[in-house]
Amino acid sequence: MERFDVIVIGGGVVGTAVLRSLAAYKAKVLLLEKSSDVATGASRANSGIVHAGYDAETGTKKAYFNVKGAAMFPSLTRELHVPYRMVGSLVAAKEGGLPAIKALYERGVNNGVKVEIIEREKIEALEPNIAPDIKYALYAPEAGVVSPYKLTIAQADHAVVNGAEIRLEEKVVGISESAGGYLVVTDKAEYHASYVVNAAGAGAVEINALLGESTPEMKHAVGDYYILDSKAAGVVNTVVFPLPDEKGKGILVAPTADGNVILGPTSRVVPHDEAEINAVTREGLALVREGVGKLIPKVDMRSVIRVYAGTRTAVGGDFIIEESCKFKNYFMLLGICSPGLTSAPAIGEYVAEKVSAALHLQKKEAMRPLPPRFRLTEASDEDIKAKIALDPSYGRIVCRCEKVTEGEILSAIHSPLPAHTVDAVKRRVRAGMGRCQGGFCRPRVMEILSRELSIPLSEVRLGDKGSEIAPYEVKDGYGKI
């Protein structure tokens, strides 16, 4: 049986942040993820906002980790080569909304966040397309946008580069106390860990239950989103929120870190067994359109290229970030909903400190850096020429909409945490994320995966098991021409 100092359960943005922070220590660490890739749950399908920190109630864990996490983003994303832009955010209010804006302002000040109340003229300067009846806004210049799945993947890659292990498609089916630690049983193997971190997101309740730990009641809310073509970028410059209500921060309009526009989310409460289904609803999309119309009516819905849904899981009003009282060296990260993405890097550091103190781990002298990915659209002509001269596959465009080369796809397939599905490739290099949504490049990405993984095309999957894309061979001898 393999033995680890720490096992982290769950490969979302929080689990991988914990793993990366643990990789800074001299320790044997493993992350177990039931899906075919990291960032397949809430970390894939969320708004991708780095919240400034005025929203969470002062004194809460949410406020603490939000503010601490947000401050880490500029250097962290530079170090991990993750798309991030500090675009600022606005909470926009109509006539009569000033008291609510003032309340947010005060909370922001109390939380130590840079905030400002601005009026029509300044709002228009920031957002020329803002709805005509918006009079006041809370402006937080340090809010930003980030690619949430690229951050998760980069944290995972960086952890792996520094000796951490990640095992995908291994579902934890049992945890029990054993020999001063835990026996962690998966559907593939058994492990011993001195310390276990439950970062399983919506599935954290099941993980707790395996051990006999109780979980406060979880509430799952599904949100629908639209993504617009990069051609629509420019319709909005900052993250524009309505005034928050009891359901949350409301339906926003924002640029994405990758140059698209995002609209959403709604908030539809679903039972626990539907928490990971993520189905878009027509009603939800209608609500998004309605909400967007109140903020930036100029948004052109004909430039929609994708709709999706994501689920955020809450337990009460605050994050639960604590070691179990009942089980020593068992750490729980529960209800890490918004601002969970923003908080994740700070949570990772915090948990790693707790774990290292408990296990008396020594810090490594330095972490190995994560090498940058070559990106055709961001490279200079000289770099492109040199890259193609060295490896012609960097001159072969596979995804025409996003200008992704075969070389970039190969590097994703052979990255520290390898991409072995079409969606995993997509999240790393954007092949299939453009306006044709993989209409042309998906078969070619499948061909490359089939070749690199030495599997027949019929076994190439979109994502998890059972998602084979072209499972049958044609019978009549048509085929390669």
Place this chain on the structure above:
Amino acid sequence: MERFDVVIIGGGPAGMAAALGARESGASVAILERDDRLGGILNQCIHNGFGLHYFGEELTGPEYAKRFRDQVTKDGGIKVFLEAMVLSLTEDRLVRAISPTAGLLEIEAGSVVLAMGCRERSAGAIALAGTRPAGIYTAGMAQRLSNIDGYLVGKEVVILGSGDIGLIMARRMTSEGAKVKLVAEIMPFSSGLKRNIVQCLNDYDIPLRYSTTVTRVAGEGRLVGVYVAPVDDKMVPDLSREEYIPCDTLLLSVGLIPENDLLNGSKVEMSRVTSGAVVDEYRQTSVPGVFSAGNVLHVHDLVDNVSEEAFVAGRSAAGFARGELSGGDTVNVLPSQGVRYALPQRIHKGEGKIKIYFRVDKVYQGRTVVVKCGEEVIRKKKTLVMAPGEMQNIEIDASLVTGDVSIYTEE
């Protein structure tokens, strides 16, 4: 830096015909093709029905492509760059491209023919509700997987949209043993060719339901079923009549979009109806020396028309490069009363015949097509049936054109 009289972007049917047109006029010609072979989408269209008009015989897509490819590559007079993707095109016709063999390419062009074809509207673009499992494809993607790669995407199929590729794939998947349970079309008529409805659906007893759409999809790893419902005349589904159809595959054939991304931010005037450039009868755009032909200009239903149109564009592009393309004033061709769009949108006054292509906005029986210049009727043509899925054309005498021309239908 290399220089060619005519640079053609795209080596599908339009690009190849344009190259031949330009070459015949004595121009030096280059084709930039992003795939590793010429032919474009024809290579995956293994069914027959191509070439009836152009060659007077029935060919498969690869056969039709081969006829052109053989001529294009016959004597080495046309330079073909394969796996060459154009990254940008400037107003003074500097073409920047990338390929694994040539690296970054910069080519100076006397004139440019845009022949990039079109793409299929995706599930995202129609905001398909439900989950995001495997099992949802554009019809063309499924066609490529079966006809180029040799793999079938599923066994129990629902098709949304009755575009031609969807109809062709209904028959193709049936011939592979799949069961096509339904073709749902949101409009009260098909955007596909009548002959495809007969030969691909009726002959195989595949049901086609008009004014019906897919309201949502279900399934996590793989699609397990879709919900369909009838729509009202505003295309709003009646969810009280939603019906569940178990299936592992949903093919989308819900429209084709000219792939003009290269023109984003350019000065080429675009049509909001066709999503292609606005052109004159030479297929020249509003930017002198930039021509457009084939599905990147407007979506065709017959490749034969693509070839014809692109040949003209190539010949004209060669004329432009030599400084011999006649200019002069243009007048507008204005569609109205039943005509959704007409192309070319601008024509020159002068000599000879000009063929105007147009599409109607719904199905018409026994209508007359009228072309009028001022108060004068310059051409009239009686028709039996006109459908939006079948492109029409009418020829007019350029010498009769004195001002803006309108084209419409009447009882």
